[in-house]
Amino acid sequence: MVGGVRLPPRRRILLVGTLFALAVVAALLRDGPLRLGHTGVFGFALVVAVWLLPARWSVLLGLVTLALQVFLGPVDWGHVGGLVPGIVIPVAVTLLIRLVVQLGQAHEEIAALAAAAERDRLARDLHDVLGHSLTTITVKSGLARRVLESGGDPERALAELRDVERLSRQAHGEVRLTVSGRRRPSLAAELAGARAALRAAGIGAVLPPSADHVRAELAGPFAYVLREGVTNVIRHSGATRCEVLLGDDWLEVRDDGPGRNAAEPGNGLSGLAERLRAVGGRIEAGPLPAGGFRLRASRT
Structure with a gap:
């Protein structure tokens, strides 16, 4: 039997x-x-x-x-x-x-699904954290090198290198928090970081003065959208100007570059789409009619 x-x-x-x-x-x-x-x-x-x-x-x-x-x-x-x-x-x-x-x-x-979900979360969070941090570190390191090679102000180069050291330490701390699942993104902090990263990349930045009016449940996902959007502008767009528009339940990152930054869905946009779906929102990305690129997150 x-x-x-x-x-x-x-x-x-x-x-x-x-x-x-x-x-x-x-x-x-x-x-x-x-x-x-x-x-x-x-x-x-x-x-x-x-x-x-x-x-x-x-x-x-x-x-x-x-x-x-x-x-x-x-x-x-x-x-x-x-x-x-x-x-x-x-x-x-x-x-x-x-x-x-x-x-x-x-x-x-259930255990297999939980492990897969945790791997997806970790991969998505590490992509969002390290992508922006490493891009900013690269830009600031390059700026410091160019200042020194051109015989410019050594103090400016030292200031950029100090920022590189600070960002490295910050990225290390963020990775530790990400692995443990305790990282909480801040939209206000991302605005400040975006301003510094765009300045170091030589891209004119037009950013909102604050994010206090954004709905609380959207502030975290919007922080990730802002970080990914600014990272793509710096890495892919070739833009000279970047504008961030922010409403109660929407956010836009626009640039005037000729490049197609993240026009095709990749890990970054896929991760953002998952984050927005969790709060009933969506992601739109594509070229603007007059040139440039737009990344928009909204909840309607």
């Missing part, structure tokens, strides 16, 4: 049918009234049916068997009473085993 559960359904049915046929033949060969329950083969066939067939089929088969016993001959109630636990107990044990197996499978699936 243990090996029988691995058989295909048709072979299981054939095996059970064969055992019942042998049980009926054995009962017919006995002298006296036809009593199916008096053959040991029949009792074994019932137990095998319980193990190999679906529970509903097993219960139905047992009830049909008892009904045939009553209909075809005198009832030996003592033996019939012995058949009932022989059917009920295997069915109950089988259902319990199936339940335990299904619970184990469900637990494994």
